[in-house]
Amino acid sequence: MPEPARLVILVSGGGSNLQAILDACERGELPARVVAVISNRGSAFALERARRADVPAIHFPFAPFRHLPNARRVYDAALAELTAGFQPDLVVLAGWMRLLSMAFLERFPNRVVNLHPAQPGAFPGTHAIERAYEAFRRGEISETGVMVHLVPDKGVDDGPVLAWEPVPIYPDDSLADLEARVHQVEHRLLPATLRRLIVKA
DSSP states (O other): OOOOEEEEEEOSSOOHHHHHHHHHHHHTSSOEEEEEEEESOTTOHHHHHHHHTTOOEEEOOSGGGTTSTTHHHHHHHHHHHHHHTTOOSEEEESSOOSOOOHHHHTTSTTOEEEEESSOTTSSOSSOHHHHHHHHHHTTSOSEEEEEEEEOOSSSSSOSOEEEEEEEEOOTTOOHHHHHHHHHHHHHHHHHHHHHHHHHHO
16 A cells, blocks of 8 residues: 655644544545645644644744845745755645745745635635625625635646635625635535545555
């Protein structure tokens, strides 16, 4: 039996998608093992989720790098070095709220996977669910979506799409209703897509 794929998860917030990955691994649905969780925010609950699963939980803040020349590049290079130490087969951005430069991406070509709560080409960047909800209220769209994609060398949320699924928006939805529906899809689509990547490899 082949060894489980090694996953390093980068996350900035609560980590519900990290939990979905951990649960899929535990159930045997995802032939992988989370070998480290790294967050740029020390208060991220994702770190606590990692600790509860006996996974190394690392706070790697940007603040000590902020005043250095080329701070973003230096931080990303250091983050890449930290990540590489865990020998990941895939690096998964599960709510990582910083853009990664080539100083990071060139260390893991075609191995950095991102989750974005929108349809391909729509609402790149932050607050995608809120922006989709506002667009719906203006009558501009009737649905949003969730996509999983490889992180490109440049651009934001526009790398090669690995999977996506539409998410309907209903007239009586609150923003919280829509967020809950999007998260349900995320928690299913991300582990399933990772499984396809791993099995195909």
